[in-house]
Amino acid sequence: MGHRALVAYQRPDRLYDLRYSHWGGETLSLADEITATTPLADGAVEGPLLADSISRDRILRDHLDPCVHEALYLVAPADDYGVEPYRVCWLEWGDGRDGGRGAIVASRPNDGSTIRVWFRATKTALADIIEMGALSRRAAQAYLEARICEERDGIPYTYGESLDDAESTYTPTPDRWLGDERRGSNETTSNRDESEE
Numbered sequence: 001m002g003h004r005a006l007v008a009y010q011r012p013d014r015l016y017d018l019r020y021s022h023w024g025g026e027t028l029s030l031a032d033e034i035t036a037t038t039p040l041a042d043g044a045v046e047g048p049l050l051a052d053s054i055s056r057d058r059i060l061r062d063h064l065d066p067c068v069h070e071a072l073y074l075v076a077p078a079d080d081y082g083v084e085p086y087r088v089c090w091l092e093w094g095d096g097r098d099g100g101r102g103a104i105v106a107s108r109p110n111d112g113s114t115i116r117v118w119f120r121a122t123k124t125a126l127a128d129i130i131e132m133g134a135l136s137r138r139a140a141q142a143y144l145e146a147r148i149c150e151e152r153d154g155i156p157y158t159y160g161e162s163l164d165d166a167e168s169t170y171t172p173t174p175d176r177w178l179g180d181e182r183r184g185s186n187e188t189t190s191n192r193d194e195s196e197e
Helices: 056-063 112-131 137-152 178-182 190-196
Strands: 005-010 016-021 051-054 071-076 082-090 101-106 155-158
Touching (some): 005 056, 016 056, 051 056, 082 112, 101 137, 112 137
Parallel strands (some): 005 071
Antiparallel strands (some): 082 101
């Protein structure tokens, strides 16, 4: 399966050339392995370009699928190959076919697992709360996104969203009224009774 990562090399025009690493998302070790003498980390980063001359926004929107990729590296060749590694966090639930909302969190190789463990624990607890019916999926997602932004300085994004549109095309998963599923068809709430009078 691999631990997929994208590696973006900044060009002199401040755009990026994008490459792929099949195992680069596992430990974030590419942050130390990419150097001026080993710009492709001795083959850990594939040579062929996925895209060239693209902005950071396009990397997130068009290439960094939060359901697929575990890491993003921004490399600055002009700055002695300085590398900024980011963990990728998927902010949705389900099978991954209906949501591309994610976040990137700045990290270092020695603390990459800390972010991963924190995120999985938080998301798992929220999934249990959703299953118990105490919180809607939309509310849980908003809470998760707020936590990752406030506690980890995460940068949320929507994969597959067009920047050409004036308004965001992101539509969160609709709320369900869990109480309605539990009520029998003959039961009514006090609010319904009052509105019918």
